[in-house]
Structure formats: C-alpha cells, structure tokens
Amino acid sequence: MLLSAAVSVDGYLDDASQDRLLLSNPEDFDRVDAVRAECDAILVGARTLRRDNPRLQVADGARRGSRIAAGKPEHPLKVTLSASGELDPALRIWQSGGDKLVYTTDAGAARLGSALSGLAEVVSLGTEIDFGALLDDLGHRGIQRLMVEGGGHIHTAFLSQDLADELLLAIAPILVGDSDAPRFLNPAGYPGGSRRRMTLAALTQIGDIAVLRYLPKTTQAQPDRSRYP
Numbered sequence: 001m002l003l004s005a006a007v008s009v010d011g012y013l014d015d016a017s018q019d020r021l022l023l024s025n026p027e028d029f030d031r032v033d034a035v036r037a038e039c040d041a042i043l044v045g046a047r048t049l050r051r052d053n054p055r056l057q058v059a060d061g062a063r064r065g066s067r068i069a070a071g072k073p074e075h076p077l078k079v080t081l082s083a084s085g086e087l088d089p090a091l092r093i094w095q096s097g098g099d100k101l102v103y104t105t106d107a108g109a110a111r112l113g114s115a116l117s118g119l120a121e122v123v124s125l126g127t128e129i130d131f132g133a134l135l136d137d138l139g140h141r142g143i144q145r146l147m148v149e150g151g152g153h154i155h156t157a158f159l160s161q162d163l164a165d166e167l168l169l170a171i172a173p174i175l176v177g178d179s180d181a182p183r184f185l186n187p188a189g190y191p192g193g194s195r196r197r198m199t200l201a202a203l204t205q206i207g208d209i210a211v212l213r214y215l216p217k218t219t220q221a222q223p224d225r226s227r228y229p
Contacts, residue, residue, distance in 0.1 A: 024170055
C-alpha cells in the first residue's frame with residue numbers, strides 16, 4: 001500500500017482559499033496518472049471528495065487500454081472513507097467510470113441510507129473506522145496494490161498505525177504558511193517517534209518538482225551523534 005501526495009515545501013496539501021492550489025506540474029500529474037494505472041484501487045477521505053471533487057480515474061487512454069488488455073477493469077476501484085456518511089450523491093466520483101466502494105461506520109451507513117444506491121457499495125466497519133480491518137477487506141476483494149491519495153487525516157492514520165509500505169511525496173517549490181490550510185500530516189504517535197528514519201529509495205526531479213520515494217517500514221540507523229560537535 002502506498003501513500004501519494006503533493007505538498008508545499010512547508011508541508012501543506014493546499015492553501016485555505018476556495019480554489020484548489022495546483023502544487024504539481026503537468027509532467028508530475030502524468031506521473032501520478034501512471035501510478036494510478038498500476039494500482040488496483042485508489043482511496044481518499046470524504047474531506048478530499050468534498051474539497052477537490054475528483055473523478056479518481058486513469059486519464060491516459062493508452063494506460064486504460066493496457067489495463068483492459070491485462071484483464072483488469074478500465075479504472076482502479078475507487079474507495080472512499082467517511083465516518084459520518086456525509087457524502088453528496090452529486091459528486092463527480094459517483095458519475096465517472098469504475099466501481100466505487102465506501103467504508104463508513106454504523107452511524108454513517110444509517111445516515112447515508114439509500115443515497116448512494118446504484119452508485120457505490122457501502123460497507124460499515126462498525127462503531128468506528130478500523131484501518132486494519134479496511135485493508136483486510138480490500139485484500140479479500142483481491143486488491144493487491146492500494147494507492148492512498150489523501151487527505152491529511154487519512155495519511156496520518158495509515159502512517160501512525162504503521163500500515164503504509166511506500167510513500168511517494170512530490171515537493172513543490174511553494175510556501176503556503178497558512179495555519180488554516182490542510183497539512184500533509186497531523187500530530188500523532190508515529191512508530192519509533194522522531195528517532196525512526198525511513199529509507200529513501202529514490203529521488204526524481206520532474207521540472208521544478210522533487211519526487212521522494214520513501215519506504216516507511218524499512219528504517220535506517222541513527223547517525224552517530226558522537227561525530228558531531
């Protein structure tokens with residue numbers, strides 16, 4: 001399972017304005033599209049749906065064709081998390097191609113009722129969202145490679161529970177500096193705390209974007225502090 005995000009230098013996913021802040025460049029958007037095409041499912045939280053209203057589909061026709069030729073659906077499964085069940089049936093995700101799956105709570109499922117009938121399968125995880133149970137259920141459905149695209153609360157949950165295998169982080173040369181804007185990660189009890197160093201597996205430059213590929217579960221030794229004055 002991989003986490004994918006584009007962030008400003010100071011760690012924001014967006015600014016606080018009504019219009020979405022485009023952190024990536026066209027070449028990086030194409031990279032993300034290629035990663036989507038390699039995955040079995042794409043997951044986002046309800047806040048990301050409400051804020052960005054994405055379609056979460058593979059844009060490139062050749063990539064969609066390659067998926068079909070390989071016996072896969074044209075688009076990866078589109079997965080949404082919403083503990084509250086506050087999901088507008090008019091959002092673009094429900095009207096675009098591909099199967100849709102919503103994970104929610106018992107209360108969220110009751111609130112949704114039949115609002116997404118014919119648009120998405122709704123699965124309750126009980127009284128709260130259990131991320132481990134969510135991954136188990138996706139595994140039972142044959143999902144081998146899951147791409148998580150946000151938002152910050154979702155990224156924080158997967159990393160703090162040590163569930164992510166890979167992190168793809170595109171760093172844009174932008175400073176947001178607004179405490180009301182959404183951040184990539186929130187304060188949490190991360191495994192190993194500040195002493196844990198993830199392994200940097202790759203570093204790629206795409207125009208003015210730096211793409212870092214980290215392996216969160218593969219850690220490096222701490223520097224020898226005695227070598228520094």
